[in-house]
């Protein structure tokens with residue numbers, strides 16, 4: 001069988017386009033109505049997507065008057081979606097900077113149990129400056145400190161997920177033994193940021209550990225992803241940059257002793273699809289005409305850690321000097337580099353830049369026929385730019401349906417995408433190995449066994 005593509009659906013508002021929420025083709029349901037998320041997730045499952053994903057930010061955006069978000073807390077949403085779907089993987093974002101590892105390990109293990117092995121966690125360090133103010137921090141936690149904390153966080157959650165052996169629960173009514181004490185171990189973690197005794201207060205989850213997703217793109221972020229991620233989301237505006245990113249992450253993973261095919265690279269793709277290219281472009285223009293440059297300006301400022309763009313004229317070509325040095329940005333640093341690269345290459349005016357970013361916030365935006373979108377996907381997939389895509393429909397659910405009914409059948413005909421689910425878990429959909437239990441590790445000695453048994 002040919003190497004298979006992986007497709008994730010990124011659910012964001014009523015679509016990824018900045019003006020999607022007010023577009024006539026977008027869902028009429030409220031963004032706080034769980035039936036909206038259920039409907040979209042069920043459509044994704046019917047189309048055989050590997051997974052669906054929900055992002056999260058821990059503060060209201062300054063642009064809230066004209067820009068709604070996917071408001072509901074994503075782990076809670078996954079619990080509801082787990083009951084309304086059977087096969088599609090379920091990915092939610094949670095922060096290593098503003099969560100305790102014990103809580104998070106427990107929540108994702110619960111989702112993995114509830115969904116019978118379909119849970120995944122998008123690990124973020126939370127770049128939004130205003131998030132810090134909601135958690136007692138005096139100001140933005142620096143980029144480096146966030147990743148240092150994230151590193152220790154991963155050590156703790158991985159140990160917690162490993163703290164029960166697969167066979168720890170016997171549940172034997174005859175002997176009166178529920179669990180084998182020697183197959184459950186404390187973790188006794190003492191580090192710079194966390195102190196956690198363990199074990200987790202829950203049996204090992206169906207996938208052993210939830211699947212781990214990450215989207216760091218800076219040097220530090222890439223190294224973090226190469227160490228921990230099973231799948232990596234990334235925003236790329238050109239194939240060449242996507243190829244460089246792909247090669248770099250695969251190399252970093254291999255250098256760290258991992259098998260490169262066990263870390264999937266999924267760039268974002270936001271396609272506006274119609275039966276002719278002219279119609280697809282008309283739809284894209286129609287959505288762009290609903291945007292407000294002042295909303296875009298505020299969002300751009302948020303990306304650059306609150307930098308003031310209010311005096312930049314809308315209609316003069318931009319130069320890199322109009323932006324702060326990305327190295328000084330404590331927010332989503334890599335996205336700022338992507339934006340400055342675009343300015344250097346295409347010299348857009350601020351109005352043009354904001355219009356492009358309105359499409360999908362710096363991800364690859366295109367408009368075309370199903371055939372053209374399938375060609376693009378196949379090309380990136382076969383030339384070392386992607387293992388699959390993070391599909392970001394500009395309008396939901398209309399453009400998800402256009403993708404599912406138009407593009408997926410072409411990918412299936414070309415033998416690139418499944419025609420039915422084979423596995424039941426997300427780990428199987430993504431073709432990932434099963435993590436080895438620490439209890440099956442030869443280093444798991446008699447001394448440790450005794451500690452776990454509490455003797």
Ligand SMILES: Cc1cc2nc3c(=O)[nH]c(=O)nc-3n(C[C@H](O)[C@H](O)[C@H](O)COP(=O)(O)O)c2cc1C
Nearest residue numbers: 055056093124126215216217218221233332333334
């Ligand atoms: C597809 C995608 C989804 C993301 N989702 C979130 C999110 O939900 N919450 C968040 O705080 N950051 C999110 N990010 C930002 C990344 O976690 C990361 O901070 C960003 O790409 C900058 O990389 P860096 O941290 O290495 O500088 C996302 C990034 C991408 C590409």
